[in-house]
Amino acid sequence: MSTVAEMRATEEDISNDNDLHTSEVQTSRKGICSVRHGLSIILLLCNFAIVTQEMNMSIAIPAMVKPTAPLNHSNAYTERSPTDSQEYWNETLKGFKAVAPVYDWSPEIQGIILSSLNYASFLAPIPTGYVAGIFGAKRVVGAGLFISSVLTLFIPLAADAGVTLLIVIRVAQGIAQVMVTTGQYSVWVKWAPPTERSQLTSIATSGIMLGSFVIFVVGGLLCQTIGWPYIFYIFGGIGCVCCLLWYPLIYDDPMNHPFISTGEKEYILCTLAQKSCSPSWSLPVKAMIKSLPLWAILVYSFCQYWTFYVVTVYRPTYINSVLQANLRDSGILSALPLIPGFICTILGGLLADYLLSRKILKLITIRKLFTAIGVLLPSLLNMSLYWVRSSTSTSVAFLIMSPAINSFCFSGAFVNILDIAPRYTSFLRGLSQVFTHTAGAISPTTTGFFINQDSDLGWRNVFLLSAGINVLGLIVYLIFSQAEVQDWAKE
The missing domain is CATH 1.20.1250.20 (MFS general substrate transporter like domains)
Structure with a gap:
């Protein structure tokens, strides 16, 4: 974190070399090829990974259960012919069974598995946001993304081991995902100029819709062709790749970023100078x-x-x-x-x-x-x-x-x-x-x-x-x- 002395020193450097850096600062202000926009792209990828890991179970679970216990989302109000629906389910689940194991889970067990992601997430946002404000988003978001991604890779093994272990992993995964969705907002306190907050945050949050789109389109196809475990392997792996981008490229403060240009650093510090603030324990x-x-x-x-x-x-x-x-x-x-x-x-x-x-x-x-x-x-x-x-x-x-x-x-x-x-x-x-x-x-x-x-x-x-x-x-x-x-x- 930058101190007041560091910020004043930086402002003095700016005033001394004003003519030298004016064009560079203007470029940093108008251009989109900047470190702060790159940060929003990385957060887009992180949100993409988290959403796909959040929704993959709901896509995969029809393939994970035996044909005798299909998920019936339409209940009693569907108008389609029962014969056609049953034939479709039998045909689809038969294809699933050929490429991956299935389990004898009742509808009640399936509901518990799907809901377990939210069991602890209800209480997690407030402490997560508080800790991110104190220790910075790099540690909190990075840890949450890594934990959620690794746990996603172990879901197929947990399903083989038993429902209890699977539910425990899902609960822990829900907490980790809250760390990402909540902690990332503290990044923009130090990185987003007031006139760019909307575009930077909207670019980052657009990864939620992108991830939802991709998991809807390809999730069922992956389950039916190469087997439901791969929906966890692939999107868990994507999350791990995002971790490799997150830790070396993301910094809580532009003052400490090793790759940021002088012009962009000065522009961000100047625009935030009057609104500079630091988190507090109280x-x-x-x-x-x-x-x-x-x-x-x-x-x-x-x-x-x-x-x-x-x-x-x-x-x-x-x-x-x-x-x-x-x-x-x-x-x-x-x-x-x-x-x-x-x-x-x-x-x-x-x-x-x-x-x-x-x-x-x-x-x-x-x-x-x-x-x-x-x-x-x-x-x-x-x-x-x-x-x-x-x-x-x-x-x-x-x-x-x-x-x-x-x-x-x-x-x-x-x-x-x-x-x-x-x-x-x-x-x-x-x-x-x-x-x-x-x-x-x-x-x-x-x-x-x-x-x-x-x-x-x-x-x-x-x-x-x-x-x-x-x-x-x-x-x-x-x-x-x-x-x-x-x-x-x-x-």
């Missing part, structure tokens, strides 16, 4: 509890991720049961919405920083505008799904447009923590993940209840409830959010 808990801008972000996070988990968990089921696509095609159709989402996440960040750097809009206006766009239009599209379900093409179009527009939120409320409390970014990011994990624990269960009550009107009620909760979170955010550093977060 936390202003009472002030945080009374902070309405912080509560606006937390409430919004809960409401937004309510819909996110409903769409993520039930999109394949909806495509399979309501749109009558077969199981193979439903995986591909489930992946399609993630392509425009990946692109729009990056473009939204670039647009937000352009509007800020050109002083076209104020920072708080950008945050609120992008959040409103990312909530209102997708909510309208999701509500309309029930009434356009007779048209497959229209439904698929709405499913593709919704996450693309929703990605604007990554340049809105989700990055707002960096604005109001950069000193406690990692801790508050962990706190917000407690709210998101809570939404993830409640919303799929509620969705299943509605659908079990009525297979037709249930979907309508799910979409209406999700839209209502989403809009409620938006209203709270628009009223109470701010973009200035709060008094309790200042040095």
Whole structure:
């Protein structure tokens, strides 16, 4: 970590050699071929690896169980011929069995295995964010990525050893993954100039959608052709490769980076000079509890991720049961919405920083505008799904447009923590993940209840409830959010 003396010395060097470094600093400001953008690309790869490791079990488990116990995502509301569905499952699982072992796991055991990833992750974000703020993201994120990747490689062996060991590994893996998703936000406190926060964070988080797309598209193919163990070997190996990039190339502070240019280092330090802050062992808990801008972000996070988990968990089921696509095609159709989402996440960040750097809009206006766009239009599209379900093409179009527009939120409320409390970014990011994990624990269960009550009107009620909760979170955010550093977060 750089000290105040080091920063003052650097500023003196800048003033002495101003003419020499002016053009270099301007190049560092405008160019995208920089160390900080390279950092965002590496974080993109890390998020890609973590998401594929998080979702690979849900893709592989149909191939891991015997044909007598298939996963029945569509329950009692599927309209496809039972004979056709059974033939498809028997044919698919027969191919799985030819290339990999299968296990006699009941549906209850399968549910426990799939849920075990979240058993401890509910409590992990806050301590992870706090530790990352103290010791730096390089150690925390790197350790989490390495542990999750290695444990992924051992999942096939654990499955052979027994369900208990497999569940233990999944629980540990969930904690390690939280270390990556929470700790990485403290990187940008020292690396992201205020006018580039949106684009840098959006590039990094776009790896989530990219990883989801890839695992949906190739996961089932890998299981059916070379065997389900390879879905763990391949994506665990990718995570290990990311570790090889992470440790030698990532540094917590540009002052200590060995490959950064003088111009880029000076540009980052100058832009952050007035907002320079250091993490502290103490936390202003009472002030945080009374902070309405912080509560606006937390409430919004809960409401937004309510819909996110409903769409993520039930999109394949909806495509399979309501749109009558077969199981193979439903995986591909489930992946399609993630392509425009990946692109729009990056473009939204670039647009937000352009509007800020050109002083076209104020920072708080950008945050609120992008959040409103990312909530209102997708909510309208999701509500309309029930009434356009007779048209497959229209439904698929709405499913593709919704996450693309929703990605604007990554340049809105989700990055707002960096604005109001950069000193406690990692801790508050962990706190917000407690709210998101809570939404993830409640919303799929509620969705299943509605659908079990009525297979037709249930979907309508799910979409209406999700839209209502989403809009409620938006209203709270628009009223109470701010973009200035709060008094309790200042040095």
